[in-house]
Amino acid sequence: MSEKKTIFEQFLAPISGWFVDWDKVRELNSSIHWESETDRLRQPNLTYPAYYQRQNFHGIEGGYLNASAATSYDPITRYALPPNETWVRESVIHSIRARPRRILDLGCGTGSTTLMLKQAFPDAEVVGLDLSPYMLVMGDRKAREAGVEIAWVHAKAEATGFDDESFDVVAASLLFHETPEAIARAILKESYRLLRVGGEVLILDGHQHTLRDNPWMMDIFEEPYLQEYARGSVDAWMGAAGFGAVQTEQVWGLNQLTRGVKPIAPGEPTATEAEPDRTEPTWASAPSY
Numbered sequence: 296m297s298e299k300k301t302i303f304e305q306f307l308a309p310i311s312g313w314f315v316d317w318d319k320v321r322e323l324n325s326s327i328h329w330e331s332e333t334d335r336l337r338q339p340n341l342t343y344p345a346y347y348q349r350q351n352f353h354g355i356e357g358g359y360l361n362a363s364a365a366t367s368y369d370p371i372t373r374y375a376l377p378p379n380e381t382w383v384r385e386s387v388i389h390s391i392r393a394r395p396r397r398i399l400d401l402g403c404g405t406g407s408t409t410l411m412l413k414q415a416f417p418d419a420e421v422v423g424l425d426l427s428p429y430m431l432v433m434g435d436r437k438a439r440e441a442g443v444e445i446a447w448v449h450a451k452a453e454a455t456g457f458d459d460e461s462f463d464v465v466a467a468s469l470l471f472h473e474t475p476e477a478i479a480r481a482i483l484k485e486s487y488r489l490l491r492v493g494g495e496v497l498i499l500d501g502h503q504h505t506l507r508d509n510p511w512m513m514d515i516f517e518e519p520y521l522q523e524y525a526r527g528s529v530d531a532w533m534g535a536a537g538f539g540a541v542q543t544e545q546v547w548g549l550n551q552l553t554r555g556v557k558p559i560a561p562g563e564p565t566a567t568e569a570e571p572d573r574t575e576p577t578w579a580s581a582p583s584y
């Protein structure tokens with residue numbers, strides 16, 4: 296049986312050499328000793344969820360559990376976040392109202408947003424968590440190149456193993472469109488458990504309304520859960536997880552940023568609703584990336 300090819304496979308993959316320097320990607324790939332690098336970060340007892348293992352990403356066989364997904368991710372992603380990757384990612388930084396001491400980036404991938412969080416809040420302890428040790432290797436290399444200290448953790452976003460109320464900010468960029476709805480909801484529940492009262496959750500991803508209204512966009516990449524994501528509402532999922540002051544804002548047209556705050560008790564007004572936060576906006580002094 297012939298499978299329907301994605302627009303990526305039909306049209307974009309053949310011309311990807313125009314915008315991705317594949318020789319450089321291959322060179323990077325072969326310069327890394329993957330076995331020792333992934334062993335250093337791998338949690339040997341981790342069992343991968345079935346939905347994750349059978350996932351193909353942007354047409355790459357084997358999903359994120361291989362080296363080529365990790366080395367090609369950044370060169371491809373810079374074209375997937377118009378008008379500019381940095382501007383889109385900055386929406387996460389700009390939405391943080393307080394001055395966090397501990398930040399967790401779930402599904403951090405190669406750490407692009409994680410690094411920006413650390414650079415915006417240099418005094419905070421920043422943790423990047425992902426299910427792919429290959430993606431974590433790339434994040435670790437980028438952090439070392441940038442001279443910033445980030446802790447990389449190989450774990451599931453829906454069951455992190457961290458203590459209750461141990462973070463001030465939990466963020467996830469471009470994670471939810473790659474998980475079934477039940478997992479996205481479980482990740483929000485876990486984020487609620489991990490946050491201190493008044494802590495902020497920030498979810499950056501594709502704009503659900505725009506995706507719903509333009510189904511052809513979902514054919515571009517091979518993303519098995521994108522339609523499920525587009526049909527849902529991160530805003531509603533966040534409310535159901537117990538968060539207050541939930542708001543979704545469109546980010547440069549094609550993306551959205553949903554922010555919620557952990558209230559004093561479920562259903563109570565959040566600290567930001569009850570009393571406006573007077574903390575100096577730390578992002579104003581964020582460096583340019």
Ligand SMILES: C[S@@+](CC[C@H](N)C(=O)[O-])C[C@H]1O[C@@H](n2cnc3c(N)ncnc32)[C@H](O)[C@@H]1O
Nearest residue numbers: 359402403404425426427430451452468469470
């Ligand atoms: C599209 S990438 C986004 C990476 C990064 N956050 C960014 O903004 O570029 C999705 C990432 O989520 C990870 N991931 C998917 N499901 C996950 C889960 N349940 N727990 C932890 N990481 C997960 C994948 O391994 C991958 O690195």
